[in-house]
Amino acid sequence: MNERRLDGNAVGGLLGEIFTFEATTAEGACDRCGTVAHVGEVMAYVSEIGTVVRCASCDNALIRVALNPRGYFLDLRGFSYLRFER
Amino acid sequence: MTGEVRRLPLRLAWRIGEVVETRPATPRTRSLFLDVPGWEGHKAGQHVDLRLTAEDGYQAQRSYSIASAPEDERIELVVERLDDGEVSPYLTDELRAGDRLELRGPIGGWFAWEAADGGPLFLVAGGSGIAPLMSMIRHRAAGSEAPCRLLYSSRSREETIFADELDRLAGSDGSLEVVHTLTRSQPPGWTGYDRRIDGEMLAEVAPSPDEGSRTFVCGPTPLVESVATALVGLGHDASRIKTERFGPTGG
Numbered sequence: 001m002n003e004r005r006l007d008g009n010a011v012g013g014l015l016g017e018i019f020t021f022e023a024t025t026a027e028g029a030c031d032r033c034g035t036v037a038h039v040g041e042v043m044a045y046v047s048e049i050g051t052v053v054r055c056a057s058c059d060n061a062l063i064r065v066a067l068n069p070r071g072y073f074l075d076l077r078g079f080s081y082l083r084f085e086r
Numbered sequence: 087m088t089g090e091v092r093r094l095p096l097r098l099a100w101r102i103g104e105v106v107e108t109r110p111a112t113p114r115t116r117s118l119f120l121d122v123p124g125w126e127g128h129k130a131g132q133h134v135d136l137r138l139t140a141e142d143g144y145q146a147q148r149s150y151s152i153a154s155a156p157e158d159e160r161i162e163l164v165v166e167r168l169d170d171g172e173v174s175p176y177l178t179d180e181l182r183a184g185d186r187l188e189l190r191g192p193i194g195g196w197f198a199w200e201a202a203d204g205g206p207l208f209l210v211a212g213g214s215g216i217a218p219l220m221s222m223i224r225h226r227a228a229g230s231e232a233p234c235r236l237l238y239s240s241r242s243r244e245e246t247i248f249a250d251e252l253d254r255l256a257g258s259d260g261s262l263e264v265v266h267t268l269t270r271s272q273p274p275g276w277t278g279y280d281r282r283i284d285g286e287m288l289a290e291v292a293p294s295p296d297e298g299s300r301t302f303v304c305g306p307t308p309l310v311e312s313v314a315t316a317l318v319g320l321g322h323d324a325s326r327i328k329t330e331r332f333g334p335t336g337g
Contacts (some may be wrong), residue, residue, distance in 0.1 A: 002172075005307060007331045010149045012193040013135040016098045024196035040196025041329055 003047040008039040026084035033058040116178040120161040130221035131198035134191030151217040155224035166214040197330045205232025212305025235263045241270040285316040295321040307331040
């Protein structure tokens with residue numbers, strides 16, 4: 001599988017398809033270790049089967065997105081909260 | 087992708103840009119100049135997503151930072167040729183003026199700078215990571231007086247993207263400083279840095295943490311992470327350091 005190791009900036013387009021706010025400037029707290037970071041600054045892993053955005057401190061999966069003919073599958077369980085501009 | 091089915095903002099809808107010019111930037115990189123009808127402008131630091139579709143329908147998508155200033159008419163992207171890449175060899179070797187490219191953007195907001203944000207700016211680039219920082223430098227040249235210092239790591243002078251333009255800009259603007267480090271080969275008589283960016287170099291080149299610079303770091307992942315860590319170790323405020331990494335794989 002061809003997986004690319006990028007960061008949250010690179011998945012701004014994909015997340016923009018889903019959220020109405022600018023996702024790279026949103027700030028989230030990792031539900032596992034509590035680290036707070038902007039989506040733009042953490043690692044993202046992009047492959048044919050989907051995209052995973054991970055916590056910079058503990059590698060917990062913060063955002064998982066898969067897209068298939070049935071639609072988007074979005075898993076945000078890795079966050080305890082996500083804060084974004086009004 | 088089913089994005090087109092939903093009503094996305096124009097910047098996220100796939101649309102067609104026309105390649106108006108391509109020219110080599112260095113032996114391994116090429117500048118692509120695009121004209122995108124209806125383009126509403128970008129912030130320095132933002133990128134576009136490009137999408138290529140093969141005859142059998144297979145699609146590959148990549149993000150490329152915009153190197154042109156918001157004030158420029160054409161969008162400039164810098165593509166580094168990765169020999170085993172799926173996308174970059176096509177963009178550097180095959181694409182010609184007059185060809186069309188599917189793209190969307192501008193994308194991103196975190197790794198971005200506008201003149202109104204103010205300075206001073208401290209920019210750190212590795213290789214083609216110069217692209218979004220060049221957009222900031224060009225944007226700044228178009229009307230900001232924020233002091234700006236660039237630390238730029240390249241393999242050699244020949245592989246330094248935008249070398250001549252950076253010399254020219256720095257030569258005519260006392261508040262823009264450009265510090266190069268050439269990691270593999272140096273021209274005769276070179277007295278500058280000749281190694282990878284490290285903590286000692288950053289201690290010498292980075293503005294004092296008291297100056298509260300806005301810092302942007304872009305390059306390969308190891309460079310970005312070592313620079314960010316070293317700057318925090320030197321007392322810089324982590325919340326003023328913004329990073330953008332690109333992986334050398336799969337391009």
